[in-house]
Amino acid sequence: MPYKTFKVQHEVEAVDIQTMAGMSISDYKEYLSGGLIFVDHHDVLRSQPAGYPLAVTKAQFKALISYLKGLESRVGSE
DSSP states (O other), X not given: XXXXXXXXXXXXXXXXXXXXXXXXXXXXXXXXXXXXXXXXTTSOEEETTTOXXXXXSXXXXXXXXXXXXXXXXXXXXX
């Protein structure tokens, strides 16, 4: 593995599947921006519940978007 990892234990607050399934799109968008992901003061995209970084550069951000688009056909239904 060419990169270092570390383990941290956090108490995480998140929405459960049933609650998320019942969210309107506007509620889900609010959850995305207020409870799921955020950009910190160092311009790092982070997971809100756990605080870990998701992308540190624009190239990583674009790779993350590409990866998520590749998962689209496997996630839920319309």
